[in-house]
Amino acid sequence: MNLSAIQIVHLYNRAGFGINIDEFQTVRKKNVEEIVDDIFQKATNYKPLAISFSSDIPTKKFAEMSAEEKKEIVKLSKEGVKTLNLAWLNEMSSSTAFLQEKMAFFWHDHFACGDNNPVFMTSYCNVLRENALGNFRNLLFGVSKSAAMIKYLNNKQNKKDSPNENFAREVMELFTIGKGNYTEKDIKEAARAFTGWSFEPGNPDFKFRPLLHDFDEKECLGKKGNFDGDDILNILLEKKETAKFIVSKIYAYFVNPTLDENRIAELTDSFYNSKYDIGKLMETIFKSAWFYDDKNIAQLIKSPIELLVSYNRKFAINYLNENTQLFVQKAMGQILCMPPNVGGWSNGVQWIDSSAILFRFNLPQLLMGNLLNNVELKESGDDNDELKQLKNENLKTEIDWNIITSKVQFEKPKDIQKELADFLFSKPPKNLNLEFFIKSTQKADLVKEIALRLLQLPEYQLN
């Protein structure tokens, strides 16, 4: 099967963060099998994030530190999480393993977690990235045993004599079988099985504390036994509802928010029978003819991260101020490593309101054009907010327009517009006349002006 320009852009929008002109020109002549195989081949090139932290992050308990030590550690931690945020964003923006990063980003939304400990968060992010296209079982176990998640969902406080149900509830409701497939009693019993799942201060590795674990018999999801946490996760994976829950979420996120129940059933069967092979599921989706149906194209709205990364991938933006990308994330309401809650971000039209649409309309000109930033961020109530100091940041960047200009074949504004639109849109704007908004005569300036005008359009927000 050969793909049209729109279908190629569609594939790269969904399997990654958009296509650049180079990639576009390269894959134009290939068929879908070749293109998808190539994307999967490149996905193996990812590298774990290695953030070097100031070596003297103390390992003692926060409560036992002196006031000065506390202040210092809070400062270091904030910087660490910021560094991690930008490091991951950088991988998304430049790595050839974009499919791996896109999947990891999806799992970050699915297994949503945030913490101010950069060591914990780095380890958690790497679990997501390592297993993003691997086996869902490994991913589920890895995340559930990460210090970041154990801390986030209070499992450290889950003890034999005083169980805390937070993790047990969310692992069922949000991570595996979904609402309606378990009872309150199942949660209570599962919480007992997860007692003793913990970590040591400063160490992201899992630590089982037998003294806090409830070794007695539990009855959960129709089974009886002296279950521990591993057993509960395995019981959840045995339920086909888990495969269906994950497939539905992936379908809504990568194919169409309106679910097609027949396709979901087919994909669920093969996902379950493959013992939760994520890569295989994604390959099936991207190689299916129905994925390229008109009704599945341009049905999503780019999340703030997807939007920002798409600019970066297309124009190789060089940021002159390291806070710029943090400012933009905050202004649009999606900050990597800081999801709003364990439910993750609300996608689709929930990203769009009057402020957001104006900001998105102006963003290309703010970052790459001549518009000056006068956007005021919402004040957070938190006195320790790591992004509190971001105010009226200078958002200027550097882009070498000659590189992209050299790839553009045509000279006349109308033709340049068409050529750029081909790789920018999966739903190209109709009847757009830029005549009155283009002033340049030099080709490189023309390319820049036209590109920015196209990026401003609501059509570009579609994914």
Next chain:
Amino acid sequence: MENRRNFIKKTMISGAGTMLVPSFLKSMEQRVDLQSIESDKKLIVIQLSGGNDGLNTVIPFKNDFYYKNRPNIAIKSDEVLKLTDEIGLNPFLLPFQKLIDKGDLCIINGVGYPNPDHSHFRSMDIWQSGSSANEYWNTGWLGRYLDNFCSPNDFSSSTKGNARLAMELDEMLSLALKGNTIKGMGISDLEKLKKAVGNPYMLNVMADFNFEDLNEPLVYMYKTMQETKDAVAYLAEKSTKKQSKTDYPQNKFGKNMQTIANLISAGVDTKIFYASLSGFDTHANQNQRQGKLLETVANSLSALQQDLETAGFWKNTLVLVFSEFGRRVAENGASGTDHGTANNVFVLGGNLKQAGIYNPIPNLEDLEDGDLKFSVDFRSIYGTILENHLGLNQHKVLGNDFKTLNFI
């Protein structure tokens, strides 16, 4: 009269009474009823971001336990503005004392929710969405009010400007005002916004767009742009009509309250106004910081009250003042307080059923991990406002029927 109003409200909401009415008539009827009965009601929500220390706001000045736990930051009993023999206000809240005397301010104590969360973000999320602590909702309670207030037809007929029905005095819109189909709008500076929506390229792009396009997310984005533009034009026209001469504090919050008073006085159809004041996260050197902030709140709201009274709108206005949590009973080592739970909520209005102290403050000696226990679920207050002020069945917005209170 009251009964007829309630009857109409109830039948409108349950749908049972309108079952036999053809649907095109029903939507007409619904719109007319809502507008004629309730459109004059206004709700102003004030968010104190950071977790206002309730115990130094509404003070149990006869309680030894209060003074024992706060050797450095307790407000001295002779400085407290006395409301009863045991409870008084922070000295910076003098205008509030006057409003209580006037019968226009009610204090609800011990407001919270089960399994309280100590994180700013999460707790604010819960207050703004109106969910329980173990639920994660992606819409706000006022947004869902909008969803129910506006019939879907209003939205699909495009440019009526539903967004302006709820306005936040900020550039970014809070979750509280985001509904499933309708969202409020954020405005911090009308002039700036006027410039933004007057962008020639944007106007050109909007004019060229075919609103009949079948791509729903795309139409949604263009409609949002169009609605914003229309709302700005509407507000710009209205805002020249009324200029308050009352003194407001010379800061952003004071200015925001003045904007709200001007717009309401000019007769805008906006029903909900939302504004925040930040800085209440007083982990250190609390008293001076909190005093200044409380003074801003009280003076601004007092000026707003005067303006609306003069303009004749005060009797239809309700103001709700809340914070995402209160603070711990005991002070910390830095003359401040750390994150707590249950807190007091202020309700102001020209048509209150009850003013002053609505209910007792929580027992300071019966704590849960150092925190006060709540006695009133915050959604009871939302439910009361929805039903008794805005005239909407709370179930539609909160998914539950909370016990309504008796303050309005």
